[in-house]
Amino acid sequence: MDINLIHKNNPYESFDYKRYPLDLQGWGSTDQNFQSLIEKIQPSLIIEVGTWKGGSAIFMAEYIKKLNLDCKIICIDTWLGAIEFYSDKNDSSRYVSLNFENGYPKVYYQFLANVMHKNLENIIIPFPQTSSLAARFLLLNHVQADMIYIDASHDEEDVYKDINNYWQLLRKNGVIFGDDYDEFWPGVKLGVNNFVSDNDLGLTFTNRQWIIEHKEVLSKRSLNDVHQKSRDNKKLALEYERDLFILRAKYSQLVEQSDQGKQNLEVLENCHREELSKVKMLEQLLSESQKELERSKSDNIQLKQECEQKNQNLEVLENCNREELSKVTMLEQRLSELLVQLERFKSDNIQLIRESEQREKNLEALENSHKEKVSEVAILDLRLNEFLNELERSNSKNIQLMQESEQRKKNLEVLENSHKEKVSKIVMLEQRLSKLFKELEKDKSDAKKFSFESGIYKEKYENLMFNYLSVVRSKKWLFANFLKKIISG
Numbered sequence: 001m002d003i004n005l006i007h008k009n010n011p012y013e014s015f016d017y018k019r020y021p022l023d024l025q026g027w028g029s030t031d032q033n034f035q036s037l038i039e040k041i042q043p044s045l046i047i048e049v050g051t052w053k054g055g056s057a058i059f060m061a062e063y064i065k066k067l068n069l070d071c072k073i074i075c076i077d078t079w080l081g082a083i084e085f086y087s088d089k090n091d092s093s094r095y096v097s098l099n100f101e102n103g104y105p106k107v108y109y110q111f112l113a114n115v116m117h118k119n120l121e122n123i124i125i126p127f128p129q130t131s132s133l134a135a136r137f138l139l140l141n142h143v144q145a146d147m148i149y150i151d152a153s154h155d156e157e158d159v160y161k162d163i164n165n166y167w168q169l170l171r172k173n174g175v176i177f178g179d180d181y182d183e184f185w186p187g188v189k190l191g192v193n194n195f196v197s198d199n200d201l202g203l204t205f206t207n208r209q210w211i212i213e214h215k216e217v218l219s220k221r222s223l224n225d226v227h228q229k230s231r232d233n234k235k236l237a238l239e240y241e242r243d244l245f246i247l248r249a250k251y252s253q254l255v256e257q258s259d260q261g262k263q264n265l266e267v268l269e270n271c272h273r274e275e276l277s278k279v280k281m282l283e284q285l286l287s288e289s290q291k292e293l294e295r296s297k298s299d300n301i302q303l304k305q306e307c308e309q310k311n312q313n314l315e316v317l318e319n320c321n322r323e324e325l326s327k328v329t330m331l332e333q334r335l336s337e338l339l340v341q342l343e344r345f346k347s348d349n350i351q352l353i354r355e356s357e358q359r360e361k362n363l364e365a366l367e368n369s370h371k372e373k374v375s376e377v378a379i380l381d382l383r384l385n386e387f388l389n390e391l392e393r394s395n396s397k398n399i400q401l402m403q404e405s406e407q408r409k410k411n412l413e414v415l416e417n418s419h420k421e422k423v424s425k426i427v428m429l430e431q432r433l434s435k436l437f438k439e440l441e442k443d444k445s446d447a448k449k450f451s452f453e454s455g456i457y458k459e460k461y462e463n464l465m466f467n468y469l470s471v472v473r474s475k476k477w478l479f480a481n482f483l484k485k486i487i488s489g
């Protein structure tokens, strides 16, 4: 099978698959039955109808690679999801995984990326198409497959149609098989059962997969098997009818719940409308901010350059900063020391405040005593004025006395001069007296001779002595008086 039957250009070419990290989320993608069938059939072509992110196709391709089989897998999918993918918009494995962009799913690119992550581009051929159209295309091109895996829509009619369409593409001795043959997917059960019974075919099961083999010739035993399977099918149909009955009951229950749900839905729709109007506003804001973004992109380039410049500056600043930091740590140490000092100062301060309060009290006492002293000083001032007045008076008296004293000094000088004269006279007199004494002595010696004369001379002498002594006494008295006056003046 050549990829160019479907694609002119290789779909993997120049696809940037790294934008989509590996994500193999799926359902029953690694069932053991895939490997058992590959081993048994040794296929050269597998068709998978319903691929999603490629979980089952990749599982089969890896095994094909391991067995070194020359085999391709055509993956047919619209990559638009099935009906159940749209029932819950919050279902992360279905609706959310469709990964819409502008309303169109991008899950196909996730599938492509997964194949490339696993390096299986040479085995897996994507065919993005509806199952029916793809079947027609392959039929027209005479494509025949050994294994056909049906895992697309799970509705009864779709399942039947898919099996019916692809049955025609199945080689003799090939198998057509599928997933989800269980009570959760009644459409699968019905579709498979109807196809098998309509075509008198055999149906086998594994854990969760159904298998229809395309046998070339039906032997007698096989015919018996077919009859037996037909009987089994009828039994199955009855069981299915029973299941259907139970499901209908469940369905009516669900309808009731759905009514309630509808009401909730209306409320939600109203909220949704409000949200939509908000979204529109936000979209407007978004477009504005996109424009803004464009503007800021160009600003950004400029800013980048500035930033680089700033980075350089920053380095310089960082160096400075380091230095500053070391200074800051020093300052912090200093600060902590200062804080300790401050604590000491604080305690000192408290003491000083106490002392200051004490001093204030003392000051008050001093002020009071000062006031008293001031009043005393005022009194003393008065008295001082009086003294000054007296002093002035006594000064003027003094001047007068000084004048008098000077006058007296002059008088004294006169007196002294006269005293000196008198003293010189006294000295002279004393000299004369001593002369007289000498003469007296001479006379005494002569007294004997002149006893007569002596009486006369004695009288003279006594008179002279008397005069002399009275003169001396009067001089002494004058002198003493003079001295007294000087001392008292």
Ligand SMILES: C[S@@+](CC[C@H](N)C(=O)[O-])C[C@H]1O[C@@H](n2cnc3c(N)ncnc32)[C@H](O)[C@@H]1O
Pocket (backbone or CB within 6 Å): 025, 026, 027, 028, 029, 049, 050, 051, 052, 053, 054, 055, 056, 057, 076, 077, 078, 079, 080, 081, 082, 129, 130, 131, 132, 151, 152, 153
């Ligand atoms: C259950 S998923 C397949 C899971 C897959 N086999 C795995 O192992 O993970 C069903 C897939 O079938 C696809 N599908 C549903 N209806 C389809 C249709 N009519 N034609 C083509 N693909 C369809 C959906 O797009 C979805 O990807």
